[in-house]
Structure formats: structure tokens, C-alpha cells
Amino acid sequence: MDMILGHYNYWMVIIIMMAGFYTVISRGNLVKKIVGLNIFQVSVFLLYISIGNVKGGATPIIETGVDLYSNPLPHVLILTAIVVGVATTALGLALVVRIKEAYGTIEEDDIHNQDQSL
Amino acid sequence: MKHNLILRVVSKFLIPLIILFALYVQFHGDFGPGGGFQAGVIFSAAIILYGLVFGVDKAKRVITPYILRLLASLGVLIYAGTGVATILLGGNFLQYGVLASSQLAGQHVGILVIELGVGITVMSVMLIIFFTFAERGQAVLNSKAESERE
């Protein structure tokens, strides 16, 4: 029981991660793939943020009378990763728009068929 | 969107407040939560809201795409330029301490300038992304309408 409740943040991360990863692999729709990729990345953000928490620690802003703080570093790291994620999403969606214009569809199978028939 | 009077009035009221809040988040960032990333996104949200309510063309007249490209580059240059400035002043790359007379003052100056660069770039890049997608959609709609007419 402690295995499950004591590490509930990791279990949530794993569930979200697998949901996202499965979406990326199984969906043929290019936009859905990007949505899946986002979910996958968000799970990693949660992993980092949850390991930054120190039990009983205060917000990491120096105050007199407090000597246990949460670790702010993972939050900073993940801010960078979020920006990278936004850039990836924007670039991915831009590619999907161009693919839609070039092929008239965003279904992977249709695109594959069109390229094969050439 | 011409007839949505409430939307137009409310957004005209909100946009200055959003911009003000963005500036607060930007410059108060070294004392409280905030900083360039957040401020840039909030600032661009104000202009995106304007674009959604009054039309993308009008929003583009507020900040033209060419200026946005200049601003995006300017932000990166401010960031890297600060680093080069600290080297020229005898420190390491991005060692803010050398920017002012004392270590503490230098840290303040450094982080404010760096975050300003980040804020400008994030703001302009978010707007570039928004304008580019909006433009594409319009171009496709126009060409569809044309082909239907034919």
C-alpha cells in the first residue's frame, strides 16, 4: 500500500506519460500525435516539479525564521523545458498546416498512400 | 465581430490593464514571482485579444510583422550582448556582478536587462506565431472561396 500511496506522484507521472506516449504511437492523425507529444512532455514536467518539493519546506524565498526550503532548481529547469515544448508544438503545428496544404489531408495513412502512388 | 459591442468595450477596457500587468510581472520579477517569459506571454496575450476582437489586420497595424522580427532578434541580442558586455568589463560570460559598483547592484542590473531581452523576444515570437497561423488560415479560406466562385 505504501508503494502506491507513498509514491503517488510517480504513479500519476507514469500514467500520464504512458497515455501521451500511446497517443503518439497509435494515432494516425498528425494533430493528435502532437497533442499526445504534449501530454508526454507534461508528465516529465510533473516529474521534475514533484521531486523539487521538500516535505515541510517553505516557498524558496529567504525569510527570517525559516530554514527548510523547497528546491527551486527543478522549477527553473522545467521553465526552460516548457519553453522548448512550446517551440516544438508551434513548429509541429506549422508543419501540419503545410502538410495539409500540400497533401489535402492530415491522416498519416492517406499521406503515405499519396506518396506511394507517385 | 462588428456587432459584439460588449466584447469590444470590455476588451478595450481590459487591454491596457493586461499590458500594465505584463509590465508589473516583467519589472517586479526580481522581487516576486515573474520574469521575462511570463511577462512576454501576458503582453502578447493583450495584442492577441485585440486581434481576435478587432481582426488580425488591425492588430498587424499595431505591430507590423517586420517590427516583430526586428524585436525578436533584438531580444536575443540584448541577452547575448549583456554576456559580451560582462566579458568586456572583465568578468565571465553573464557574470552580472561587474555591471555595477557593487556585487548586489550588479546582480539587479544584470537580471533586469536579461529578463527585458527575454520578455521582448518571447512577446514578439508569440505574436509572430499567432500572426503566421492566422494568416495561413485566411490565405487558405480566400483561395477556397476563389476556387468555389470559379
Place this chain on the structure above:
Amino acid sequence: MIENHLSLLLVVLPLLAAPIAAVLPNGRLPWAVSTLVSWSVVYLAAWQLMNVSTGQVISYELGGWAPPWGIEYRIDAANALVALIVSGIAALTLPYALKSVIKEIPQQQHALLYAAFMLCLTGLLGIAQTGDIFNLFVFLEISSLSSYALISLGKKRQALTAAYQYLIMGTIGATFFIIGVGLLYAMTGTLNMADLAQRLPELYEHRTIHTAFAFIMVGFALKLALFPLHVWLPNAYTYAPTVVTIFLAATATKVAVYVMLRMVFTVFSFTFIENTPADELFLLLCVMGILGMSFYAIYQKDSKRLLAYSSVAQIGYMMLGIGLGSVLGATATLVHLFNHALMKGALFMAIGALVYRVGSSRLEHLPGLGKQMPWTFAAIVIGGLSLIGVPGTAGFISKWYLVLAAIEKQNWLIVGVILIGSLLAVAYVWKIIEVLYFKATDELEHKYVTVKEAPLLMLIPMWVLVLANVYFGFNTELTVGTAEQAVKLLIPSAN
């Protein structure tokens, strides 16, 4: 003063050049700025290599924060060698780019192309320079995002789907990598690679460390296109604009191999790897990759795609050195990393010159061109010989060290695979040469009679690389010497 900031300027100069190139008017200016910067970066990289070739380590503290708290650039011979390859290839690709880009890419995109190129260079050099594992991830994403954009500029619409496929797989790879980094950080509380190397040994039994290792390895195997995670690579190389193919083929996967070396030998150690199935798995995948992908290459109908499959096979050779896990193996990997950049750079430049003249890289459109473009054809022949590993070329040196490493481990199967791989390379290189020289039909010969040799600006970089292939086949001081020096620092127990 520059001397102290040498290793940093290497990364910052292209970073400054990118926004400048982006706002300059389309024309020759963005190209000129990028070329100038890339040449100064080569100069800095060569200087840096000279400084560390004696076994010294340069440490640069960003922001003046001492490691392990601050980000540290930590340069030893391995970093410096990789930085020199990346900047050298960039400096040769850019002069080549001028004409090729004008022909292949609409003019309004030129400035942005050079800006993306500079960003990609920033990212790759950053990976080579940094000693901080999260900083490495940031640079990895800078280089990856700009390369997705660069690939999508290709003329055919398949370039878009190739870029999309690479984006999905590349992002999964990078995300796997940060999962691994996060787990390492949770266990050790540090992100500095040298510091990690010190703190990890007492945790080797811990399951989290094994999980982190698996995530990092799979993540980078995706990035460096290790068989069977290579599916993005052939499409990306085939449909990207010529210049982008040259640059990415010669540098991007090499930098990923370097990171793999760094992870396997410095951050973790080979004693750790031996207790996991990773080393046997690497060897198995490499063997399958070398044989399978070389076969695939033989049956390709497009010369760019043929070379792309050959690249996947060659990555197998590089990873063999890591899988063997010895001093000789790591040396062979570093040497092959350098030499393969030279040969693939030369070959893709030569194919690019053919594309420049006839507008296609499909083999059926190329018969007889060898007679019209003798210099380009000669470059393909010499580059091909180097790819096969004929004595007197750079390719021979790296294969020689690989075979030595395999013999040292008494692994005769690997020796056999390397030899069979070389025979298969003969087959696919011959396929290009046969088409170019011996398959000329009267009809095509008539059509191509007006085709001239490639412009001088393309021939010179191409021949610099071709001659480098020959030079490093005889003089191994720079490659093997530096690699041996680097391995001493990579594997501390080797001393």
C-alpha cells in the same frame, strides 16, 4: 583576454550571428555574416584544440558561479575534437551553400535559412562544449528545432513529412533524455557531469540509476539513429535541401555519438555498463545495423537515400567501439567519428553538385554525368574508397582501429562483420560509380552534353574534404593522437 573566454565565444559567436542574419535583407549579406562567423569559429576551435591537446582541461564558469552549482564548460581533447569537426564542416558547407541555396530555395527564405543554420551550429557546438547535463539538453533542442525547420525547406512536399517525422521522434528522444536526467538529479542532486561521475559509483546498485541509464541511452539512440531507431534519418537526408543534408549528415549524428561516449565512459563508467545488458545490446544492434542497412543501401534508387542508409550503417561502426568498451574501442569511435564526417561531407557535397547541375539525385537521372563532371566524379570515387576503407584513405585508419579493438577482445564475429560491411560498401559505392560512368546511354549523353562541371565555389570545399580524406589516411597525428589523448581523460582507469 580572448584566450580565457575562448571556449565560450565558440558558442556565443554563432548565437549572435543568428538574429543578425535573420534581420538582414535577403541577398548575400546573411550568407556573408554566417560565413565570416563560421570561419572565426573554426579558428577558435583549432586554437582550443591546441590548448587541450597536451592533456590539459579548460574549465569555464558561466556567470562566475563555481561548479557544481553553476553551469560549467569543461573542455578536454574529446570536446575540442568534436567542436573542430562541427565548426570545420560548417565553415566548408557555407561557401558551398551560396550557389546551391540560390538554386534550391526561394529567395524570401534565405535570411531565415542562414539564421536557422547558425542556430543549429550554436546548438551543436554547445553540446560539444558544455559540462552540464541539463545545459546539454537545451543545446540539443536548439540544434534539433532548427534542423527540423531546415529540413522542411526541401523542395518536394515529402520534405514536410520527413521533418514532421523527425520532429516527433526527435522530441521523444529528447524527452526520454530529460526523464533520465531528472532521475539522476533526484538521486544525486547534481547536474554537472564531472560531479555526477563522482557521486554515481556508490549508487550503482540502485534501480533508479539503471532506469535513468536506460532512458538516456534510448533517448540518444533515437537522436543518433542507431538501428532500429533510424527510420527518420533516410527521409530527412533525402528530402532536405542539399546544404542541410551535408551539414546534418556530417555533424548532427556525430555530436550525438560524442554524447553517448561521454555518458557511457565519463558519467557512468564501463564497469557499470558491464553489469547491464547494454553493451551486448549495443553490439547486437550495431551488427544488425551494419549488415542490414548496408544491404538496404545497395537497393536504393536515389543516391542521397543510398548514402543516408550507408550513414546508418556507419553509425553502427561508431557504436561498435562503444559496445566493445575498451580503450581501443573508444579511440576507434572517436577516430571514425572524425573520419566519417570527412567522407560523408565530401560525398554529399559531390552528390549536391550533381543535383545542382541536373536537378535530381535519383540514379536513373544521373547516367554518364561522370564524364561531364570529372572533378565531381573523382571526388565521389575517392570519397567512396574512403567509405569502403581502402588503405591510403581516412576510412582505412578508423576501420583498422575498430578491427584492432575487436581482436583485442577476441571477438572474431565483430571482425567478420566489419569486413563483410566493407564488402557491402564496395557494392553500394560501385553502384553510384557504375551509373555515373559506365551506364551512359546515347540518349542521355546527348541530353547532358551541355552539362558543365560544378562551379568553383562548390568544387573547392568538396576537394578540401576529399584531400583531407587522403591526408588523414597517411597522417594520423591529429585524429588518432587526439583521440588517444581524449580517451585517457574519458576513461580514467586507462592510465
